[in-house]
Amino acid sequence: MAKAKEKLTSDTFLEFTLVLLITAVICLIGNLIYAWAAARGAGPVDWAANFVQSVPGLLILCGISWVGLVMGAAIPGPVPSIIWITVIGIVLSVPGMPTSKYVIDSTSKIALLATCTPVLAYAGVSMGKDWAEFKKIGWRGVLVSGLVMFGTFFGSAIVAEIILKIQGII
Amino acid sequence: MEKFKNTKELLSNWPLHITCFVIVIICECIGIIKIPVGNSSIMLLPMLFAMVIGMIVYISKPFTWINSKCDKTSSKFVVIGVSLLIAKMGITSGASIQSVIKAGPALIFQEFGNLGTIFFALPIALLFGFKRESIGLTYSIAREPNVAVIANEYTLDSPEGRGVMITYTVGTLIGTIFVGLLASILAMTPLHPYAIAMACGVGSGSMMAASSGTLIALFPNMADQISAYAATSNILSNIDGVVMAVVISIPLTNFLYKHWEPIIGKRKKNKSENN
Incomplete structure (x- = not known):
């Protein structure tokens, strides 16, 4: 929904910081277990070393x-923060930036999949409130919505496939 | 206004954070479950288990501390927490910037592939007896910016608004799992993982996480490329989403509706699905 930009207060700053830190702590432990689960059967895992290596990346x-x-939040205009975050990343x-090697190396210790799990745990909880609304939607609505998601995804993949083929990338 | 209201609310919800922490530990311990199908596999990722358990915890009775008081905080964690993933994907995109630039044309044109869904889903919606609802239902994948556009043009109380809210709600509840499975299934087709990766960016952050995560689990040696293409495609969708909706997809859906409704919807009575 079109959200009016929230006013930047010390409350917002603190909130951003806390949410990120809590997510990061959950992610840190999740990442350690992820590494352990991925290496299951491949010998012992050095938990302490993994822990120390994960912190800078996070x-x-x-x-x-x-x-x-x-x-x-601070810059006026319609540019959402995820674009800023991507651009900074x-x-x-x-390549060529002095920070490049350090940033890539340290964040490579954090598995992409492990950064998703905490967010989706919270997403599950926040979906709970939509459940009542969802139950009211009949099977036709659910089916058409599914087709819309499929069509968007598939349409995009087909066009990408064709252009990548023409370009000779794949 | 009370000072530090948001922060206080966030901290007072500590049982929610502990619960999510425990959910994550359990799900990561389970790890990725591979269901072999033919010469490929369906991948069930820990993040999907986490989402389902989170929802069960909210709905079911024994977990009394997870209730409507958590709504605001949990949605904040989705919006802000996803930043870590976006940052990680941004870094991968930067590291593979050359392949992203090289694949620029494909990344840009696949955005138009999203329109394909209108031709495909609109006739079926009409066949099911949806009237003006079908505009909102089928014009897009109905993430937040798309809902906002419909709210602007038609309001959410209109038939078009009801339609977009159906796709929005269904997408929120089952979309993430759906695209996660879809990525596994499309990986069994001749489509190249790079092309599927670009499709992973069409929806919300969670959808991108589930679908690109699945691809990465299937093709670990292409992980960087997959995540870079998915992230760039998602950013492009964010940039062009509203413009595309206003300039192309809504007018196109209206145009097709005008021509197809008299043919397909002829014998059907107006049936409102959302009753």
Whole structure:
């Protein structure tokens, strides 16, 4: 929904910081277990070393996110924070930047999949309130919505496939 | 206004955070479940288990501390928490910037592939007896910006508004799992993982996480490319979403509706689905 930009107060700053830190802590532990689960059967896992190696990467991700969130809230105009966050991420890691190697190396210790799990746990809880609304939708509505999602996804994949083939990339 | 209202609410919801923490630990311990199908696999990711358990915890009775008081905080965590994933994907895009630029034309044109869904889903919606609802239902994948556009043009109380809210609600509840499975299924077709990766960016952050995560689990040696293409495609959708809706998709859906409704919807009585 078209959200009016929230006013930046010390409350918002604190909120961004806390949400990111709580998510990062859950992510840190999740990432350790993810590494353990991925290496299951492949010998012992050095939990302490993994822990120490994960911290800088997570702090970098938190820092980028925090700056992007603040920019999204502070800069007038319709640019949402996820665009700022992506742009900062690209700028810091693009080959040739002095930060590139360090940023890529330290964040490579954080599995992409492990950054998703905490968010989706919260998403599940927040979906709970939509459940009552969902039950009211008949099977036709659900079916058509499913087809719409399928069509969007598939349509995009087909066009990408054709253009990538023409370009000779695949 | 009370000082530090949001922060206080966030901290007072500590049982929610502990619960999500425990959910994540359980789900990561389970790990990725692979169901082999033919020469490929359906991948069930820990994040999908986490989402389902989160919802069960909210709906079911024994977990009394997870209730409507958590609504605001949990949605804040979705919006803000997804930043970590976006930052991670931004970094991968930067590291693979050359392949992203090289694939620029494909990334841009696949945005128009999203329109294909209108030709495909609108006739079926009409066949089911939807009238003006079908405009909102089928014009897009109905994430927040798309809902906002419909709200602007028609209001959410209109038939078009009811339609878009159906796709929005269904997408919110089952969309993430749906596209996660869809990525596994499309990976069994001759489509190249790169092309599927670009399709992963069409919806919300959670949808992108589930679908690109599935692809990465299936093709670990292409992980960087997949995540870079998915992230760029998602950013493009965010940039062009509203403009595309206003300039192309809504007028196109209206145009097709005008021509197809008299043919397909002829014998059907107006049936409102959302009763």
